[in-house]
Amino acid sequence: MLRIQSLQISSFFATLPSRSPSLISISKASATRLRSPMAYHATSSGATGKLLFRQLFEKESSTYTYLLADVSRPEKPALLIDPVDKTLDRDLLLIQELGLKLIYAMNTHVHADHVTGTGLIKGKVPGVKSIISRASNAKADLVVEPGDKIYFGDLFLEVRPTPGHTCGCVTYVTGDGPDQPQPRMAFTGDALLIRGCGRTDFQGGSSPQLYKSVHSQIFTLPKETLVYPAHDYRGFTVSTVGEEMQYNPRLAKDEETFKNIMENLNLSYPKMMEIAVPANMDTIVQDDRRITYLLESGYKTTLPVTRLVCPKERRHVRVAVSLTVVIELR
Numbered sequence: 416m417l418r419i420q421s422l423q424i425s426s427f428f429a430t431l432p433s434r435s436p437s438l439i440s441i442s443k444a445s446a447t448r449l450r451s452p453m454a455y456h457a458t459s460s461g462a463t464g465k466l467l468f469r470q471l472f473e474k475e476s477s478t479y480t481y482l483l484a485d486v487s488r489p490e491k492p493a494l495l496i497d498p499v500d501k502t503l504d505r506d507l508l509l510i511q512e513l514g515l516k517l518i519y520a521m522n523t524h525v526h527a528d529h530v531t532g533t534g535l536i537k538g539k540v541p542g543v544k545s546i547i548s549r550a551s552n553a554k555a556d557l558v559v560e561p562g563d564k565i566y567f568g569d570l571f572l573e574v575r576p577t578p579g580h581t582c583g584c585v586t587y588v589t590g591d592g593p594d595q596p597q598p599r600m601a602f603t604g605d606a607l608l609i610r611g612c613g614r615t616d617f618q619g620g621s622s623p624q625l626y627k628s629v630h631s632q633i634f635t636l637p638k639e640t641l642v643y644p645a646h647d648y649r650g651f652t653v654s655t656v657g658e659e660m661q662y663n664p665r666l667a668k669d670e671e672t673f674k675n676i677m678e679n680l681n682l683s684y685p686k687m688m689e690i691a692v693p694a695n696m697d698t699i700v701q702d703d704r705r706i707t708y709l710l711e712s713g714y715k716t717t718l719p720v721t722r723l724v725c726p727k728e729r730r731h732v733r734v735a736v737s738l739t740v741v742i743e744l745r
């Protein structure tokens with residue numbers, strides 16, 4: 416008699432010495448650039464899309480993750496903006512419960528205060544593509560540039576360059592058109608926070624550049640555009656472009672005053688910075704290679720390998736393995 420028993424282990428972590436090429440060999444995956452904005456578009460349906468939107472919070476780093484999906488499509492294609500490793504299981508459960516198909520895991524920039532959930536997602540949900548800006552110099556499956564459009568179903572996000580907090584910051588803005596959500600929504604990362612903005616004292620930060628970015632790329636959007644930042648430290652959840660143009664205590668000022676404010680913030684460096692920046696730069700691309708592992712029982716199994724975090728200065732490589740073991744019982 417032949418019985419097939421299938422055992423699914425969705426996330427299994429191993430800490431391995433970095434010099435163990437015999438067990439796991441990890442190649443550098445090359446990022447692919449999507450060449451034309453239309454390259455993201457699955458169909459050219461004229462039907463009005465319907466947006467499902469959720470704002471999710473990670474309290475240790477006060478980070479917002481955003482879930483967007485086109486629920487007018489049968490497969491309900493979805494994306495996450497700025498997922499956090501610590502809250503990833505929560506977010507993936509929500510996606511599963513809502514019957515969505517996650518297609519993109521995107522970052523607005525290389526975060527310094529938390530580790531992105533992108534790599535974990537790729538280990539747990541096959542087929543998801545990671546996205547970050549080319550200017551960030553970080554690794555991802557798809558690197559985007561100003562003007563690119565990222566389609567999920569009939570809806571899309573437009574990529575606007577907003578450097579200044581980091582050199583690679585972008586703002587993702589929902590599409591402009593009759594079949595796109597109104598008012599528009601701007602996912603500003605750390606460029607523009609509610610009544611604040613990202614600091615400019617590391618990671619290629621520059622206060623003149625941030626001032627120019629926000630004024631030229633965000634404050635030129637319709638005033639009713641909703642502003643959804645990557646962080647809030649005071650309990651705000653959403654603002655509008657018009658509100659921030661009027662009341663932002665930093666960016667509503669003239670440029671000289673803004674620079675002066677930014678030079679005198681006196682913030683301590685994020686506690687996670689030394690771990691988060693290298694981990695998030697080295698994102699986290701599913702490696703196509705597979706390893707064959709000889710089990711103690713004598714059975715062989717083949718496992719897909721995901722590089723999770725590999726800060727260059729660290730001695731160990733952490734590897735996430737999504738494992739399905741098929742045991743044949745005779």
Ligand SMILES: N[C@@H](CCC(=O)N[C@@H](CSS)C(=O)NCC(=O)O)C(=O)O
Binds near residue numbers: 685
């Ligand atoms: N205390 C937090 C870090 C707080 C911080 O520096 N936040 C950044 C965004 S994350 S790099 C920032 O730009 N803040 C601007 C501000 O005005 O607060 C930690 O230790 O993680």
